[in-house]
Amino acid sequence: MRNISVIGTGYVGLVTGTCFADLGNQVVCLDIDETKIEILNSGGIPIYEPGLEETVRRNVKAGRLSFTTSYAEGLKDGEFVFIAVGTPEGVDGEADLRYVRMAAQSVAQVLDHPLIIVNKSTVPVGTGDWVADIISKHKTTDVEFAVVSNPEFLREGSAISDFLNPDRVVLGSLNREAAERVAQLYLSLRAPIMITDLRTAEMIKYASNAFLANRISFINEIANVCEALGADVKEVAVGMGYDKRIGRAHLDAGVGYGGSCFPKDVKALAHMAAIHGRHPQLIRTVMEINRHQRRLVIQKLRALLGGLQDKTIGLLGLSFKPNTDDMREAPAVEIAHLLMNEGALVKGYDPVAMGVAVRALPEIKLAEDPYDLAEGCDAVVIVTDWNEFKHLDMVRLKTLMRQPVIVDGRNIYEPEPMKALGFTYRGMGRGY
Numbered sequence: 001m002r003n004i005s006v007i008g009t010g011y012v013g014l015v016t017g018t019c020f021a022d023l024g025n026q027v028v029c030l031d032i033d034e035t036k037i038e039i040l041n042s043g044g045i046p047i048y049e050p051g052l053e054e055t056v057r058r059n060v061k062a063g064r065l066s067f068t069t070s071y072a073e074g075l076k077d078g079e080f081v082f083i084a085v086g087t088p089e090g091v092d093g094e095a096d097l098r099y100v101r102m103a104a105q106s107v108a109q110v111l112d113h114p115l116i117i118v119n120k121s122t123v124p125v126g127t128g129d130w131v132a133d134i135i136s137k138h139k140t141t142d143v144e145f146a147v148v149s150n151p152e153f154l155r156e157g158s159a160i161s162d163f164l165n166p167d168r169v170v171l172g173s174l175n176r177e178a179a180e181r182v183a184q185l186y187l188s189l190r191a192p193i194m195i196t197d198l199r200t201a202e203m204i205k206y207a208s209n210a211f212l213a214n215r216i217s218f219i220n221e222i223a224n225v226c227e228a229l230g231a232d233v234k235e236v237a238v239g240m241g242y243d244k245r246i247g248r249a250h251l252d253a254g255v256g257y258g259g260s261c262f263p264k265d266v267k268a269l270a271h272m273a274a275i276h277g278r279h280p281q282l283i284r285t286v287m288e289i290n291r292h293q294r295r296l297v298i299q300k301l302r303a304l305l306g307g308l309q310d311k312t313i314g315l316l317g318l319s320f321k322p323n324t325d326d327m328r329e330a331p332a333v334e335i336a337h338l339l340m341n342e343g344a345l346v347k348g349y350d351p352v353a354m355g356v357a358v359r360a361l362p363e364i365k366l367a368e369d370p371y372d373l374a375e376g377c378d379a380v381v382i383v384t385d386w387n388e389f390k391h392l393d394m395v396r397l398k399t400l401m402r403q404p405v406i407v408d409g410r411n412i413y414e415p416e417p418m419k420a421l422g423f424t425y426r427g428m429g430r431g432y
């Protein structure tokens, strides 16, 4: 059992703290957002993540997990403090490090015993050294500390299982002993643990996300060629995926990647490269293809409906991917704005993100369910591949629509059966 403090109780911090508590450690999660901490202290969960509510409740009940807004209280007994605050996109595409700076300063102010500071936020290469400088400058006592980088690879929607069954644990530090002590926290997961220097660990995270985004943009480019040449990208991806050197993951053509990680991390990597005099052409093209995929949806709708002015378009799925309520950089947000710019009326429905959608897309009309969404629509766009959208009563849906037009931005239906039902159906790269 170890004493662990986690700073930032968002998607990463809350999952990290809860899972470490579940592994038998004593964990305090800390956030400056008083509302979040109030919700957690009164037995609620501020985000949607499958399995999280039950795991939080179990560990709070066992006395292993607690929540606070006070740094003094949160770090009182901590041997390890994980920083898991947000690193959103800055004005020029760089990672905005203001929350990391605030967290490091606050740690320094209450630092009164030796501590290992573990950076879990995705941060530009060199941030670990910068955090160490901030702590050294602001600490008021002469205690020792070490900084370890421990990038997080979990995916929203399967965050608990990803945390507990990681493909690898990456630890970077100039202080090998500190990294080895952090490694002890993960030993029971039986995952490969890799210890590197600080900067290499920070780069592994960016390179991994950029590579995955690259696969998505690659298959989207292939999809667009398929569409022109009459091939079916879904089968192309399956055929490619059988090759062990390639694999099947992240080869789903569609409206492109979104969310709180890929868009900002790919951009931040390009920014890091550019300010150091490099020309990240491949990464820039990955971003350009991704932007194009959302515009492609608008082009398809415009062509099918003969313009978008006063047309009603329903967006099926608003979260950036299934099993999360996160709408940061969700394709639905950009698609909705592009549609409204062309004079369309936009409706939306999502199984769990409706509360978030009220704030993220206040201009659109929210529907009760997929059928309420379809009512009066000139077209429905499938934006998120939620399981519950895969077996809709399409006959009923069609009778509710003003025009039976479907743009399937996730290729969850098959063109032929949809045509047989009387729909004008367009997938992404399906060939006709």
Ligand SMILES: NC(=O)c1ccc[n+]([C@@H]2O[C@H](COP(=O)([O-])OP(=O)(O)OC[C@H]3O[C@@H](n4cnc5c(N)ncnc54)[C@H](O)[C@@H]3O)[C@@H](O)[C@H]2O)c1
Pocket (backbone or CB within 6 Å): 007, 008, 009, 010, 011, 012, 013, 030, 031, 032, 033, 036, 084, 085, 086, 087, 099, 100, 102, 103, 106, 120, 121, 122, 123, 152, 153, 154, 155, 156, 260, 261
């Ligand atoms: N969300 C993911 O799937 C994911 C996966 C891997 C890595 N990451 C990275 O992890 C980091 C956190 O991401 P997230 O999605 O959990 O963010 P989030 O926005 O959900 O949560 C961040 C939390 O930090 C809190 N915070 C901000 N400043 C603080 C401070 N000074 N002291 C205490 N709390 C503070 C905020 O109030 C918020 O609750 C980011 O760097 C992100 O890139 C995210």
